[in-house]
Amino acid sequence: MFDFDIVTSxxxxxxxxxxxxxxxxxxxxxxxxxxxxxxxxLLALFYILYERKLCAWFQCRLGPMRVGRWGVxxxxxxxxxxxxxxxxxxxxxxxxxxxxxxYIVITSSVTMLACLPWGKGLQIIDYNIGIFFILAVSxxxxxxxxxxxxxxxxxxxxxxxxxxxxxxxxxxxxLGLAMITIVCLAGTMNITEIVAEQDKAWFLxxxxxxxxxxxxxxxxxxxxxxNRGPFDLPEAEHELTAGYHTEYSGIHFGxxxxxxxxxxxxxxxxxxxxxxxxxxxxxxxGLDGFNNVMNFIPGPxxxxxxxxxxxxxxxxxxxxxxxxxxxxxxxxxxxYLMPIxxxxxxxxxxxxxxxxxx
Amino acid sequence: MSDIKNIIGKIxxxxxxTDGDILEVTVPDMVWHPLAEALRNTKGLEFDLxxxxxxxxxxxxxxxxxxxxxxxxxxxxxxxxxxxADREDPMIHSVSDIWGVANFQEREVFDFFxxxxxxxxxxxxFFLRNDWVGYPLRKDYDASPELNPIRLDDEINExxxxxxxxxxxxxxxxxxxKVFGPDEYVINVGPQHPSTHGVMRFRCALDGEIIxxxxxxxxxxxxxxxxxxxxxxxxxxxxxxxxxxxxxAHMNRHCLCMCVEKALGxxxxxxxxxxxxxxxxxxxxxxHLLSFGCAxxxxxxxxxxxxxxxxxxxxxxxxxxxxxxxxxxxYNVIGGVVxxxxxxxxxxxxxxxxxxxxxxxEYHKVxxxxxxxxxxxxxxxxxxxxxxxxYAITGPSGRGSNFSCDCRKKHPYAVYDEVDFDEVLLDGCDxxxxxxxxxxxxxxxxxxxxxxxxxxxEGEIRAQVPKLIKLPVGHWYQQVEASRGTFGVYIExxxxxxxxxxxxxxxxxxxxxxxxxxxxxLMIADLITVEAILDFVIPDIDR
Numbered sequence: 001m002f003d004f005d006i007v008t009s010x011x012x013x014x015x016x017x018x019x020x021x022x023x024x025x026x027x028x029x030x031x032x033x034x035x036x037x038x039x040x041x042l043l044a045l046f047y048i049l050y051e052r053k054l055c056a057w058f059q060c061r062l063g064p065m066r067v068g069r070w071g072v073x074x075x076x077x078x079x080x081x082x083x084x085x086x087x088x089x090x091x092x093x094x095x096x097x098x099x100x101x102x103y104i105v106i107t108s109s110v111t112m113l114a115c116l117p118w119g120k121g122l123q124i125i126d127y128n129i130g131i132f133f134i135l136a137v138s139x140x141x142x143x144x145x146x147x148x149x150x151x152x153x154x155x156x157x158x159x160x161x162x163x164x165x166x167x168x169x170x171x172x173x174x175l176g177l178a179m180i181t182i183v184c185l186a187g188t189m190n191i192t193e194i195v196a197e198q199d200k201a202w203f204l205x206x207x208x209x210x211x212x213x214x215x216x217x218x219x220x221x222x223x224x225x226x227n228r229g230p231f232d233l234p235e236a237e238h239e240l241t242a243g244y245h246t247e248y249s250g251i252h253f254g255x256x257x258x259x260x261x262x263x264x265x266x267x268x269x270x271x272x273x274x275x276x277x278x279x280x281x282x283x284x285x286g287l288d289g290f291n292n293v294m295n296f297i298p299g300p301x302x303x304x305x306x307x308x309x310x311x312x313x314x315x316x317x318x319x320x321x322x323x324x325x326x327x328x329x330x331x332x333x334x335x336y337l338m339p340i341x342x343x344x345x346x347x348x349x350x351x352x353x354x355x356x357x358x
Numbered sequence: 359m360s361d362i363k364n365i366i367g368k369i370x371x372x373x374x375x376t377d378g379d380i381l382e383v384t385v386p387d388m389v390w391h392p393l394a395e396a397l398r399n400t401k402g403l404e405f406d407l408x409x410x411x412x413x414x415x416x417x418x419x420x421x422x423x424x425x426x427x428x429x430x431x432x433x434x435x436x437x438x439x440x441x442x443a444d445r446e447d448p449m450i451h452s453v454s455d456i457w458g459v460a461n462f463q464e465r466e467v468f469d470f471f472x473x474x475x476x477x478x479x480x481x482x483x484f485f486l487r488n489d490w491v492g493y494p495l496r497k498d499y500d501a502s503p504e505l506n507p508i509r510l511d512d513e514i515n516e517x518x519x520x521x522x523x524x525x526x527x528x529x530x531x532x533x534x535x536k537v538f539g540p541d542e543y544v545i546n547v548g549p550q551h552p553s554t555h556g557v558m559r560f561r562c563a564l565d566g567e568i569i570x571x572x573x574x575x576x577x578x579x580x581x582x583x584x585x586x587x588x589x590x591x592x593x594x595x596x597x598x599x600x601x602x603x604x605x606x607a608h609m610n611r612h613c614l615c616m617c618v619e620k621a622l623g624x625x626x627x628x629x630x631x632x633x634x635x636x637x638x639x640x641x642x643x644x645x646h647l648l649s650f651g652c653a654x655x656x657x658x659x660x661x662x663x664x665x666x667x668x669x670x671x672x673x674x675x676x677x678x679x680x681x682x683x684x685x686x687x688x689y690n691v692i693g694g695v696v697x698x699x700x701x702x703x704x705x706x707x708x709x710x711x712x713x714x715x716x717x718x719x720e721y722h723k724v725x726x727x728x729x730x731x732x733x734x735x736x737x738x739x740x741x742x743x744x745x746x747x748x749y750a751i752t753g754p755s756g757r758g759s760n761f762s763c764d765c766r767k768k769h770p771y772a773v774y775d776e777v778d779f780d781e782v783l784l785d786g787c788d789x790x791x792x793x794x795x796x797x798x799x800x801x802x803x804x805x806x807x808x809x810x811x812x813x814x815x816e817g818e819i820r821a822q823v824p825k826l827i828k829l830p831v832g833h834w835y836q837q838v839e840a841s842r843g844t845f846g847v848y849i850e851x852x853x854x855x856x857x858x859x860x861x862x863x864x865x866x867x868x869x870x871x872x873x874x875x876x877x878x879x880l881m882i883a884d885l886i887t888v889e890a891i892l893d894f895v896i897p898d899i900d901r
Contacts, residue, residue: 055660058661059663059664059665060664060665060668061664155543155545156545159567159882230658230730232658233883238553238656238657238886239553239882239883239885240882241551241552319661320659320661320724320728321658321659321728321730322657322658322725322730322731322734323657323730323883324733325733325734325881325883325884326567326881326883327567328730
């Protein structure tokens with residue numbers, strides 16, 4: 001596999017050749033920041049079109065068709081429209097918190113994006129507690145949602161925010177437990193090492209029974225974490241019109257909207273990193289010829305393909321299932337999902353201790 | 359009939375009887391409440407269903423005409439005319455404690471006639487603004503725009519209401535009441551809300567997510583159809599019916615045509631009868647498909663919505679070919695139908711019948727069988743059979759509570775007595791039963807269509823009717839089974855070319871009356887489920 005470290009160290013060497021270290025680091029930070037934001041925006045636009053097209057096909061429709069071929073430019077038009085719309089701040093809102101909330105949401109999601117490994121050496125934040133960091137940052141986003149609901153001074157948004165709080169706090173547990181199950185198998189929290197561990201075979205296959213259970217739990221919990229159907233109660237449009245972001249307009253609404261789509265990509269990316277080998281090609285032990293062919297496909301392509309596939313599954317959930325009710329949602333988490341996740345963690349520990357995995 | 363006369367005569371010697379299609383009893387207000395109790399409870403009478411409440415202004419006095427039905431005694435009907443004593447300040451005793459449906463019906467009468475109902479718990483206007491001057495359906499109503507200009511200010515929606523309570527000494531005291539307590543957390547669902555299917559407003563008192571009380575505010579799109587009808591000729595009034603419950607356009611119009619035909623004694627040709635029956639059933643399929651789709655969408659399953667609409671499109675295409683319109687078809691006319699069937703009609707109907715069973719299976723696969731959908735609907739919005747009768751919840755919603763109320767079976771009209779179909783009854787009394795009744799009624803409608811499609815007789819499509827239609831002096835009441843329940847038309851004629859009074863008894867008006875008691879103690883999400891599956895159409899409430 002091509003190691004992207006070569007590019008980054010060449011760029012670093014180029015800069016330090018004619019400027020001091022601090023200036024080089026500064027320039028690198030700015031370049032990376034611009035790249036992350038650009039990727040963020042492009043991915044969000046792609047995801048909006050992706051979901052619109054997919055849901056149209058589920059529903060015997062064509063989806064956007066007018067702007068550009070197959071409607072590909074529709075999302076650009078929509079984004080441009082959102083950018084030029086007036087930012088409305090209603091009377092009686094807590095103006096500071098109201099304006100702060102979307103930034104908190106989007107910051108949390110951009111930071112998570114930076115943690116994802118796109119290929120060998122193609123990663124921005126790489127700690128030895130990478131998984132822990134991702135979990136911690138993802139919980140910050142909920143703060144923005146709560147603030148948005150509270151500061152809007154609207155009963156619908158408040159109910160949406162309360163639902164969101166209850167939901168995120170609950171499903172964070174299952175999500176964390178499913179990830180810890182894999183950490184247990186991998187023996188590390190470092191994202192690079194987790195991916196490297198899956199060199200021979202992906203964790204979904206290596207950990208077989210407990211890994212598959214963890215994968216299913218992760219998918220359910222991740223759907224809930226991203227506020228997507230059937231867990232879209234915080235913004236349940238048929239009950240609360242638009243939930244916590246009812247009162248937002250223009251790009252402030254756009255931030256919530258982008259963050260929602262990007263979070264979909266991020267949870268899919270994490271799933272592919274933890275269960276499907278991240279940017280690792282599909283390797284089947286024993287079939288060297290096949291493995292070599294797979295190695296020709298670049299890492300980022302693998303990573304994106306896996307993430308898009310998992311997003312497809314989550315989108316499929318959303319457009320097929322009815323919305324769950326708040327009490328059913330909570331009892332599902334606390335009575336079924338979390339106990340199963342806990343038992344599964346014990347099972348995985350046994351598998352690791354006795355070496356029953358591949 | 360003479361038995362009933364004897365029993366009523368014993369209870370209430372003041373009663374005057376008029377024989378006719380339906381026995382009519384005229385009583386003064388003083389004896390009305392005890393008589394109503396007796397009519398409801400006495401063995402041999404048992405009029406447990408209040409079918410219609412029609413406010414009347416007979417110029418010299420005000421009154422209310424009640425149409426009662428006995429569900430236990432073979433759907434026997436009775437008319438009670440109650441006359442208010444005083445024209446200046448008309449008052450009639452409320453029967454909302456005997457029949458739950460009277461609560462909203464009497465508020466409507468109060469709104470339009472200013473008749474105050476004694477002991478009614480909540481005597482507010484129902485449709486009009488609180489600052490409206492006068493009572494529009496009174497014959498001496500002053501419609502000048504100076505009195506009621508188009509108001510640009512917000513309506514002050516206070517929580518104030520009042521009740522006129524009869525004291526033990528017989529005097530009436532006005533008692534001020536509040537709709538909601540000062541500490542209640544009230545949210546507005548509507549008038550602009552994705553799930554109210556129109557401009558309807560529910561004020562919900564919440565405790566967290568739990569609903570304590572729902573107060574209904576209606577009238578945002580009220581068009582005063584009954585008032586408009588009083589100045590139009592009979593053929594001109596027909597088109598309003600398509601615009602009330604637009605999902606039962608054919609049935610509503612069928613009902614009004616039948617009522618006028620009954621008054622004129624017109625015999626409708628057989629071909630027209632069969633066509634009308636088929637159109638009614640097609641309309642029912644289209645309506646139930648819409649109901650399925652919207653219920654699924656309100657529960658969050660957006661894809662099922664499109665599946666329902668895909669087949670509905672096919673029904674609308676059939677309408678378009680024959681009637682020239684997809685909505686507001688304006689197809690029935692007095693004496694028959696306006697145009698003959700399109701040559702493709704039979705082919706299209708057969709194609710529809712052929713695909714429907716397959717498509718219904720698909721719906722059950724994508725939505726009904728889903729565990730989340732079942733959890734959302736089962737046990738939600740319980741409406742026991744007694745309450746369904748008391749609140750006059752007819753149609754699929756009533757039949758989901760095991761209340762056998764299908765007009766097509768109870769007093770067949772058109773060619774319903776010649777076709778073989780089942781009245782779908784389920785005893786779950788919850789939203790899921792109501793939903794399933796609709797799905798099964800689609801099958802039954804297909805069955806009716808299947809029997810009729812090859813048996814459309816040749817002949818005239820409408821009878822000869824006079825150019826200028828004048829009804830004789832008298833009054834008539836006609837019911838049909840619309841998509842959402844029993845639709846009734848009341849016509850009172852003074853012999854002129856316009857009706858003296860025309861009243862439309864809409865099923866959705868009763869459905870919305872049951873929302874409060876169906877949703878107490880449930881959650882906000884359940885309010886949406888209950889609303890979606892009761893499936894009311896707002897223009898039918900706001901006539």
